[in-house]
Amino acid sequence: MNSYTSKGTGNPINRVEGKLKVTGMAKYASEFNVKDLVYAQGINSTIAKGRITAVDTSEAEAQKGVLAVITFKNAEKLAQYEKDLHPLSTTSIQPVLQSNEVHYYGEYVGMVVAETFEQAQYAARLVKYTYDESKPDIDFQASKPKAYKPTEQSDYSRGDVASGLAEADVTLDETYVTPIEHHHPMELHALIGSWNNGNVQAYASQQMIDNAAKTIADTFKIDKKNVRVMSPYVGGGFGSKLAAKQHVILALMASKAVGRPVQFTVTRTQMFTNTNLRQRNEQRIQIGAKKDGTLTALSHDTLSHTSTYEQYQESCGTVSKMLYKTPNNSVTHRLMPMNLQTPFAMRAPGEATGSFALESAMDEMAYKLDMDPVEFRIKNDTQVDPSNDKPFSSRLLNECLRLGAKEFGWENRPKTPGTMSEGNWLVGYGVSGASRRAPFMKTSAKVILELKDNKVYATLQMDATDIGTGSYTILAQTVSEYLDIPVAQVDVELGDSEYPVTPGSGGSWGAASFANGARAACEQAMKDLKVKAGATDATSTAALMQASNLNTLEAEGTAEPDEEYKAHSVFSFGANFTEVWVDKDTGVFRIKRMLNVASCGKILNPKTAFGQIIGGCAMGAGMAIAERTEVEPNYGNFITRSFADYHVPVNLDMANIDVIYLPEEDKIANKMGIKGIGELGITSVAASIANAVFNATGKRMRELPLTPEKMILK
């Protein structure tokens, strides 16, 4: 569709920023041309636990081009954590190089600043550390006695699970394991930062601008007003760029020390050790059901690890609180301190992993009950969120399952596992239900209208980010709709902390929040314009400006959740269907086709939305097939340390993925009826694949990823 003449949301227009991206004109954090730029290279610890007893920087300092070598000995003193083992959500600071203690393998222990990237990288290897090494806690099994109840969101219950299980005709008690994974956006974390008389300017690859500015300000104990963060384009984040990481602080510390702007680009190997991870989870699920499939009990207990100094947990059990109707429900989370980095939100934190456990268990239960897994889920539907007794604003899970089953040809699946084959391949079908909270957050925007040649041109400004999702495009469409002008007359400017504040990109709230913020600004502009124009017959925006005798007009608006939103549970829902072919002997399997049916409110742009769901499905397939970070069992380093050994799916691994958007109008979610889709796509995909493997082979795979090694040993 022609982007230039189209108006409004809902059209599958090409990305307005597409040409900039494919021609290299869109600038990412490390690409800005900054005068007098120098380069910093982080140095990583080579032990997982212990203390640095000596550092020799002399050889590094003697190298050509080296401007500074910074370690804990000469690093600037930063804000300190107020207490040990604080929940990650309670702090905004990122202290680094503040002591000689090492908490995990690869922790930053220093940095070299040099005139060129190559000089910094070479000299970084020449800094010599002597350690007093202790035996690290890196064994998941051995750490179990140290598990503790986290400070936040740990336990939930309603009814009584024990009695619910007692009254059940059929019960299940199984444990599901998901491995450590890494976010690995294509664009490496990067910063060009300058410290100039207490004023900070940073080009940073960050999902949330305001959040990054706050971390910088709080860590250096300066006023946030003196911090400007710019992030016009972000090459993916998947949660790893929600918060400013230590390299942001390091780069600014370096700039302050050498008096020049500093570029710090995290290497791919440092993307494993210094930008957080998705932790390994062991999830125990118990389910009780009557013979007719009615759930009587559901419990979901998650055991994970966190660092030795900070708490973070994925709320894997969230999905079990709300997805199905069950009177007796309990959810717990426990954490073990280990000598590994603090984990941090990775795409659909809690849902992606929790849904693997729950939706695998629901499938197992359906087979135990001899019920169709689709019907078993439909049977336990609820239109009220059982975790808080609020009605869902809209919940079309049953409709997603029914439509998906019909379109996928679910009736052709082998009813008995292991009974359909094609040559050496065993064929199986799997299904899973998906849910993901669809939040809407307070968001502000500014719009500037200009009248030129009888046409209105608009510029939208907000500190929202485009992390590859298409924010520029959907916002241009939104402004076009609410100002009633063609998309080609709209300019969108994002990713600058000088613009009005938004919640940034994350948690599937971006599209709904940004678009409603832009809508509010446009509505304000139109309102102002009508007041200024007075009594007039003018209807078009251009005519209103002429009637008001205005060449320019600026307006700001803020959108935020209303009471109705707060009185409801607002989620997107979906269903995944997968066909797999499993080699009868070799442990190899292939995903043949996938179908995702999603009900997620108004689709602002079907083209960019398809991209997000397909990307989510591919990432879910990655969870199922290959993604896994392995910890070395004696030393605690990651033995997967590049894309050669951290496997994500290749094109050949991926099936044809079909996406159907179930039309849904949900004006409770927000005025525009938009629900997030950034995370719905990944949710429960791994379960639908594992369930299909069971259907093909009769092998129930409860530990991800489903590698040939695991398949052959089962």
Add this chain to the structure above:
Amino acid sequence: MRPFNYIAAKTRQEALTAIQEREEAKYLGGGTNLVDLMKEDVERPEHLIEVADLDNDRITANAAGGYTLAAAKSNSATANAPEIRKNYPLLSMAMLSAATAQIRNMATNGGNLLQRTRCPYFFETSMPCNKREPGSGCGALEGANAKHAIFGWSKSCVATHPSDMCVALAALEATVSVQAPDGSERTIDFTDFHRLPGSSPEKDNTLEPGELITAIDLPKPQFTEHYHYLKIRERSSYAFALISVAAGLKIRGGIITDAGLAMGGVAHKPWKLTSAEAYLIGKKPSTTHFEEAARLALEDAQTLAYNAYKVPMGSKAIVRALEQAYAKKA
């Protein structure tokens, strides 16, 4: 990366002279492995002598009735050459299963033979590794060894050789031509080219210092009708083999008259399955015989803490590769 000198050799003699005159010098082919390892500080040459442009596009008929592959020819060009596809389809199939199209375009035939192991202890300079740093110990022996050897390993090293091409070359019984800095030339049987780790795992092969691989000589066309390269890996492309099997059969009058079998991902060198080959000759192709061949092949396997799966996987892979080879033109 450490600073290094780069020398572009225009002739083979220039390359041989250049290496003789310098300490800590290495030949550079496509650089797809060596340059990566330099970035990781695993390889630390002070001089790189580029040999990728020497005799670049020769595949020539040889006296044995086969073909000779120039060392500097790219993997892509070799695998896709009509004479290789027609006369050695097993080799072509194995080579095209390797790495990615981009890497195959850069990688040379000689360089493929000299690939270093993918063992994570070898790549991480803070870890013990006798191959990288003799005497530092083997981290994998009691560590993360799921992808390591089940044949021919020693307490010094349990690493595997990563090449696919070499597995097919072992099955085909190729020879390697090399030239020393003094100009003398010799040939090495392919199965003697790579070595087992023993107590000196820092030596991957039997090349003498400064020797340059000039060519790979293939025997008469082989296994043109019944062949299969089976590669089991964690994803469908750009992944090293957990287990791979190169299988070639010659069948005349319903009887196997020649067999070439080798495995990858199981040893410090491409692992030729000599006893299985011998067993198959004279037999009628059948699953029962293929299973017995697999049993013989894996008889001597010695597994480590995390790689026991390689025995059942290897067994299934041998049977499947032989079945596929047989079925190709039954």
